[in-house]
Each structure stands twice: as structure tokens, then as C-alpha cells.
Amino acid sequence: MKHLRPLNQKATRIVRQLAPPEEDVIALQNPQQPAPRPHIPMGCSLSFSPGWEVDSAGGTAGLCQPVERDIYDCYVTCFWPAQVPDHLNNSPNWANKCAAATKDWRDLDLVFP
Amino acid sequence: MIAAETRAYHLGEFRAFSAAGRRFLYLVPAGAIFELDAAAQTLIDRLACSEASHDQLVAELTAQGFSASDAQELIAELSQSRVIVGGDPAVGAVYDRAVVDSAYSCDDAPADFPLQTLVLNLTNQCNLSCQYCYEFGADKVATPSGKPKFMDFETAKASIDFLLNQSSGRRGVHITFFGGETLMNFPVLKQVVTYAKDRSAGEGRSIDFSLTTNATLLTPAIIEFLSENRIGVTVSMDGPADLHDKLRVFANGRGSYDVIEPRVRALIQNHRTRPITARVTLTSGVTDVIRIFRHLKNDLGFHEVGFAPVTTSPNRLYAINDRGMDQVLEQFHILADEYLEYALRGEMHGFSNVSDTLSELYQGVNKSHPCGAALGLVGVGPSGDIAPCHRFVDSDNHALGHISTGIDREKQKDFLRRGHINSKYDCHTCWARPLCAGGCHHEAYVRYGDTGHPNLHYCDWIRGWTDTCLRIYGAISVQNPEFLRLFAERKALS
Numbered sequence A: 001m002k003h004l005r006p007l008n009q010k011a012t013r014i015v016r017q018l019a020p021p022e023e024d025v026i027a028l029q030n031p032q033q034p035a036p037r038p039h040i041p042m043g044c045s046l047s048f049s050p051g052w053e054v055d056s057a058g059g060t061a062g063l064c065q066p067v068e069r070d071i072y073d074c075y076v077t078c079f080w081p082a083q084v085p086d087h088l089n090n091s092p093n094w095a096n097k098c099a100a101a102t103k104d105w106r107d108l109d110l111v112f113p
Numbered sequence B: 001m002i003a004a005e006t007r008a009y010h011l012g013e014f015r016a017f018s019a020a021g022r023r024f025l026y027l028v029p030a031g032a033i034f035e036l037d038a039a040a041q042t043l044i045d046r047l048a049c050s051e052a053s054h055d056q057l058v059a060e061l062t063a064q065g066f067s068a069s070d071a072q073e074l075i076a077e078l079s080q081s082r083v084i085v086g087g088d089p090a091v092g093a094v095y096d097r098a099v100v101d102s103a104y105s106c107d108d109a110p111a112d113f114p115l116q117t118l119v120l121n122l123t124n125q126c127n128l129s130c131q132y133c134y135e136f137g138a139d140k141v142a143t144p145s146g147k148p149k150f151m152d153f154e155t156a157k158a159s160i161d162f163l164l165n166q167s168s169g170r171r172g173v174h175i176t177f178f179g180g181e182t183l184m185n186f187p188v189l190k191q192v193v194t195y196a197k198d199r200s201a202g203e204g205r206s207i208d209f210s211l212t213t214n215a216t217l218l219t220p221a222i223i224e225f226l227s228e229n230r231i232g233v234t235v236s237m238d239g240p241a242d243l244h245d246k247l248r249v250f251a252n253g254r255g256s257y258d259v260i261e262p263r264v265r266a267l268i269q270n271h272r273t274r275p276i277t278a279r280v281t282l283t284s285g286v287t288d289v290i291r292i293f294r295h296l297k298n299d300l301g302f303h304e305v306g307f308a309p310v311t312t313s314p315n316r317l318y319a320i321n322d323r324g325m326d327q328v329l330e331q332f333h334i335l336a337d338e339y340l341e342y343a344l345r346g347e348m349h350g351f352s353n354v355s356d357t358l359s360e361l362y363q364g365v366n367k368s369h370p371c372g373a374a375l376g377l378v379g380v381g382p383s384g385d386i387a388p389c390h391r392f393v394d395s396d397n398h399a400l401g402h403i404s405t406g407i408d409r410e411k412q413k414d415f416l417r418r419g420h421i422n423s424k425y426d427c428h429t430c431w432a433r434p435l436c437a438g439g440c441h442h443e444a445y446v447r448y449g450d451t452g453h454p455n456l457h458y459c460d461w462i463r464g465w466t467d468t469c470l471r472i473y474g475a476i477s478v479q480n481p482e483f484l485r486l487f488a489e490r491k492a493l494s
Helices: A009-018 A067-076 A101-107 B038-049 B054-063 B068-080 B089-099 B153-165 B182-202 B220-228 B241-247 B257-270 B289-300 B322-344 B352-363 B409-419 B425-429 B441-448 B456-479 B482-493
Strands: A004-006 B008-011 B014-019 B022-027 B032-036 B084-086 B117-121 B172-178 B206-213 B231-236 B276-282 B304-309 B377-380
Touching: A004 A009, A009 B032, A009 B352, B008 B038, B014 B456, B022 B456, B032 B038, B032 B456, B038 B054, B038 B068, B038 B084, B054 B068, B068 B084, B117 B153, B153 B172, B153 B182, B172 B182, B182 B206, B182 B220, B220 B231, B220 B257, B231 B257, B241 B257, B257 B289, B276 B289, B289 B304, B289 B322, B304 B322, B304 B352, B322 B352, B322 B456, B352 B456, B352 B482, B456 B482
Parallel strands: B117 B172, B117 B377, B172 B206, B206 B231, B231 B276, B276 B304
Antiparallel strands: A004 B032, B008 B084, B014 B022, B022 B032
């Protein structure tokens, strides 16, 4: 850390956690590599969102996770054009009771036009 | 899919503050405090205006004289520590919490959480009749009828055994004696101390004690016992006579100041093994914080003085209204400034409200629950009923089991689930939530009828106070960083 000076115990933990491991697999390291850039998972499947799915019969009842979870993902994190409440104009508060979709997906209600 | 480099960066969730000419930030999802250097300030100020893509930021920073690799490094550092975040701004910090790593998360409490502190309500009887008392007043939750009024030694003994059995892995445990008026059951207190010391010594563990009292029953012999056994003492006292006697009265209405004043002086003079603390309850008409502090600290000699507004439903006559609370906060600020002057000289000022907050800031707490109630701490009533804390003792609605059968895990789970920060949606956009976590379960019950309801009536107040303490923390970290080390020890001692 060069630009942020940790001032409490939690900040120190974060700095320690972010410090690159020393002498780790030296043979495979390339000293010319640019500084690491932020890692952002690509696509949905890395962040608890397997995408829009139906089961073998074309329904959703047999899926391994609730369909509401998928809908929520289309609402905020994914550009997949599914029919979901629109968070810009008509339903800005639709997911207010859903702080963590993994736990709170039951609190996503239906929206009637 | 859009490439990572072209996704816009925006500011993460933090509270920025300045002190001693430097700039800091309090990183909310973690509870971490960082000081910013000039480069970090530049980047944050840039993103405060509008979001920008990675390439755009690099271009702008190089135009300001940064080398391209320095600019990339700066962006990477702030991004990895989540001071800035990339991606769709509509996602917001709340969603981020579900995926961030352990240093930032505040997940469900572990199912197996060993006890650390037991609060023994040795009696539910009291020789005073303070109108605002949460145990006897109009807002009481206790339902004591038909239950024992004094804890007998057998129950107390079973409680000690319970604490030692349920605290495996902890080197030291703590017992707080409480009431009613604790000293009305001094004989049992004495027996408990002896028994607990023998038992813990047999296990090679340490146990320490504290008690809260109204000081009316202190005698030289009791003071000597408390000092010899290193029992920490907190005296409930509301200030000089004219303020103290408004509500802290005997059953006949007579004020208790004249009775306790000589006893408090004797306590402070003769109990030399632990700091003696005063705990002030602020009520309507008893809001003269500075005068109260001066009297208790300077005239009587308490080592520490802590203040808390009375817990009450809002319509009570002794409830402090909003204007009163503003006055209290104003005076808190004056004492806080004084605290800072002391701290920069390396001296303890004695205003507990600052020390307590600094201590939590030093650790960087990020609370899943507002306090240890029903986690590392439980209260035990005279009957042996277990409650989430001393404030719920003797309440049938809130009992969590009995000392003979242990904690009812289902009830405990329900209490903790409702009190968890994740169930308090109002708190999710508040930057003070790592410290507050929605506030006292008991206060929430009295105000809103639900222990899991966030205490929305004092949000502004908590944020104002936390902001003040952050600035004090920042100033100390620049001008006398050694002082903060004291807080590394403090938690272990308290």
C-alpha cells in the first residue's frame, strides 16, 4: 500500500490481505508484468448467478435454485433482456427488501402493471 | 460482455473526514480507517465529480503528471481496497456485500459462540424508586411476580458453573453483578466471588468481576472487599444534588444524593485496584452534561464518566425531546474537544463516551449485532432464568432458557436473527452501521415493540457523534499515535 495509510486494526488486516505473496512460484513469474489490475469476474456465473434457465421440460419448477434469484439478477447486475421490473423508472424500490439475494430472494414481490 | 477496462469506476462506500490538516476515510463495509496521500485524494476528488472508465482515469492522471504505471497502480490499490469500485453503479454497495470477501463481510453469527460474560442479577429489589428505571418504571419489560426476589447461592453457583462450561476456549471470563440494587444481596455476592475464583483457578483460567450499584449501601467493609478482589465498580449517579435528586429518589420521594455522596468519596478514596466509573442517565431537565461531568470528575473524583439518554417510550415526561438531544450533543462536542487536548498530551480525560467509541474504531469493529447480548453475554435473574442481557432479566417474553437446562438455542437463534444487521434494512445505507448495528435491543423493544427494530429515533445523533469521534481519531493518529495503542490493551482489560 502506497497511497493509503492504515490507521486501525481492520485497515491493517486489509493491507496484509492485499499484499502480494512473497517469493511465491518465482519460476513462473514474469518481472515485466504490469501492475495487477482489478479483477472483475466476467459473465454471470462467477457471482452466484447461473443465468436464465429452464429445466428439461421448459419449466422452472425443477431448477436447483429459485427463479426469483434469476430475475433479481436481471434487475440489477446483468444486461440480459428478461422481463423484469424496471429499476430506473417504475420500480426503483423493487429490491429494497432484498439486501443479499442469496438469503432474501423470498422478499422479491411480483409487480403488476 | 463489456471489457473490464471500459467499465466505469465510482466511489465505494466510505465516510470521508478531515482532521489536523489531513484527509481520511472510514471504509464502511469493513470498518477500516485509512489516511489518504495526495494521489489518492486526487483520484477520489475526481470520482466524486463523476464516474469514469479505467482508461479515462489513466489518461487524466497522466495528464496531471503521473506516469502511466503509477496511475494504474493507484487505481488498482484503491480498487482492491474498495475505496473505489467498478461496475454498474445501480448495483450499489448493498449488493456488493453479498459477494465481498471475509474482511468485509458480516455474516450470520457463528452457531457455537462461547460465553464471555455473565450478568448476575443478584436481586430484583431496590431501595430507590427512580422513576425512569427500566426495571420498575412505566416501560418495564420484567414480569417478576411469583419469582424469587433474591438469588440464592445455589443458583449463583450453578450460574458460575454454567459460565465456565459454556466458555470453552476463552482464557478469561467476566462476571458482572447487577440488580435491582446489587448490594442488597451482598452476602451472596461475597460467596460467589470466593467460589468463582476457586473454580476458575482450578481450571487455570482467570475470572474478573464488576458491579453496578446506586452506592446507598456501601460500607467501609464492602469497599475493602471490592478493592481486595479487584471488583470494578460503576456507580449510577446523575450529577450534583439538584440534578441527581430529580429522579433518583427513595420510595418516600427524598433524594438520594446526600446519602451517597460520602459513600462515593470513601469508595474512590479506598478502592485503589480498579478505575471507578460513574454512569449518568440523561433525562428531560437533566441534560447539563458539562456541569454533571465537572462535578463527578473533578469534585467527586471518578476516573471515568459515561452518559446515556434514558431508555423510554417517547411520551414519558422524563423523555428528552429533540431539542434536548441537540443540546446534549453540543455539550458532548465540547467535552470531546477537551478529550482531544488531553489525548494529545497523552492524558486520559475521563469522558467514557469518547474512549468507548475510539476503542471500537481502533479495532475496526464491523458488528453483526449491536452488542454481545445473547452471543458472548447473557443475563441471569434471581430465579435462574437466562435472558439476552440484564435489561431483559425476569421478562417471560424474552427468557432464553434456565440455568439448569441451558440456553434454548431456538429462542436464541430467533433473537439473534431479528437483531442481525442484515435484517435491519433501514441501516443498510447508513455509514455508521459498523459501530451502531441498529442500537440497543432493549431500547428497540421499548420504543418499537421489537428487539430487532433499528433505533431510528437516534440515527442523526449517532452519526453526529461517530463523525466527531472519527475526527478525534484522525487527529490523534497524526499528532500522538502512541495514545491509540492504549486501546489495544483496553478491550482485554474491560
